[in-house]
Amino acid sequence: MLKWSEQGVSILDFILRLLAFVGTLGSAIAMGTTNETLPFFTQSIRFRAEYDDLPTFTFFVVANAIVSAYLILSLPFSIFHIVRSSAQKTRILLVFFDTAMLALLTAAASAAAAIVYLAHKGNAKVNWFAICQQFNSFCERTSGSLIGSFSAVALFVLITLLSGLALSRR
Amino acid sequence: MLKWSEQGVSILDFILRLLAFVGTLGSAIAMGTTNETLPFFTQSIRFRAEYDDLPTFTFFVVANAIVSAYLILSLPFSIFHIVRSSAQKTRILLVFFDTAMLALLTAAASAAAAIVYLAHKGNAKVNWFAICQQFNSFCERTSGSLIGSFSAVALFVLITLLSGLALSRR
Numbered sequence: 001m002l003k004w005s006e007q008g009v010s011i012l013d014f015i016l017r018l019l020a021f022v023g024t025l026g027s028a029i030a031m032g033t034t035n036e037t038l039p040f041f042t043q044s045i046r047f048r049a050e051y052d053d054l055p056t057f058t059f060f061v062v063a064n065a066i067v068s069a070y071l072i073l074s075l076p077f078s079i080f081h082i083v084r085s086s087a088q089k090t091r092i093l094l095v096f097f098d099t100a101m102l103a104l105l106t107a108a109a110s111a112a113a114a115i116v117y118l119a120h121k122g123n124a125k126v127n128w129f130a131i132c133q134q135f136n137s138f139c140e141r142t143s144g145s146l147i148g149s150f151s152a153v154a155l156f157v158l159i160t161l162l163s164g165l166a167l168s169r170r
Numbered sequence: 171m172l173k174w175s176e177q178g179v180s181i182l183d184f185i186l187r188l189l190a191f192v193g194t195l196g197s198a199i200a201m202g203t204t205n206e207t208l209p210f211f212t213q214s215i216r217f218r219a220e221y222d223d224l225p226t227f228t229f230f231v232v233a234n235a236i237v238s239a240y241l242i243l244s245l246p247f248s249i250f251h252i253v254r255s256s257a258q259k260t261r262i263l264l265v266f267f268d269t270a271m272l273a274l275l276t277a278a279a280s281a282a283a284a285i286v287y288l289a290h291k292g293n294a295k296v297n298w299f300a301i302c303q304q305f306n307s308f309c310e311r312t313s314g315s316l317i318g319s320f321s322a323v324a325l326f327v328l329i330t331l332l333s334g335l336a337l338s339r340r
Contacts (some may be wrong), residue, residue: 070284106280108280
């Protein structure tokens with residue numbers, strides 16, 4: 001593993017960032033456009049569900065948007081590292097921000113996952129009902145949008161490992 | 171910042187790991203021992219709350235226990251780095267596992283935070299009630315146990331930064 005060229009590591013870093021960007025942007029858009037109106041209504045009960053009914057989903061969209069913006073901004077640095085493999089300070093800077101972004105993204109993804117789980121299963125002991133029985137497509141959409149985020153989390157772990165590798169090559 | 175001695179960085183790394191260990195262990199214990207029985211009961215409604223009524227809290231306890239066990243196991247490596255500042259491969263190994271543990275811990279802490287928020291505020295739109303109105307001390311205990319976890323997350327970000335610094339010094 002330690003035999004890789006520094007440039008190869010930097011190019012892989014660039015590709016992983018691009019993939020993570022696609023994942024987070026896709027998640028943000030998929031979650032942000034989620035809403036479902038049931039084809040019947042009564043006056044007493046609400047039959048429309050939107051992602052921002054649950055604050056956690058709003059946080060999820062915001063965090064994914066922030067991370068995808070960060071990833072776009074980090075691409076020039078990644079290109080710079082391909083050209084100048086010996087750069088040190090910018091790499092350390094990226095390790096720090098990558099780790100912070102990893103934490104932010106994991107927080108958003110798993111908080112949303114906790115809520116999605118609750119929406120699917122409910123919790124009989126504290127009387128929280130499974131809303132997925134009514135809002136089928138809403139639940140499928142929100143569950144699906146978690147995939148992009150969790151993939152990006154895995155990619156971030158790899159990116160940090162690559163940065164560690166690149167820094168150790170000096 | 172780059173003027174620090176390699177040994178100083180390793181010693182700081184050791185201290186931060188120790189602090190993070192205390193935080194995660196404290197969180198696991200605080201959450202794991204949480205339960206509350208209300209001083210009255212009826213036959214229809216349940217007046218006892220335990221942490222494992224909510225699967226997310228179980229995950230929180232397990233994740234915190236895993237991370238604190240990992241931190242204890244990583245201490246010998248940290249001491250090894252103080253003695254041999256030039257060690258490279260073990261540092262890269264630690265960066266990788268640190269990042270994975272950071273992701274696990276953040277996932278657990280923020281999923282628990284999402285549930286705690288729901289317990290405090292409830293959500294009128296999907297008919298989930300705020301259970302904290304009945305279970306006061308249960309809610310305080312679970313909220314408090316989040317502190318240790320989130321502190322440990324911040325410490326992990328610092329630890330990763332320090333590893334990056336140490337790797338770049340060669």
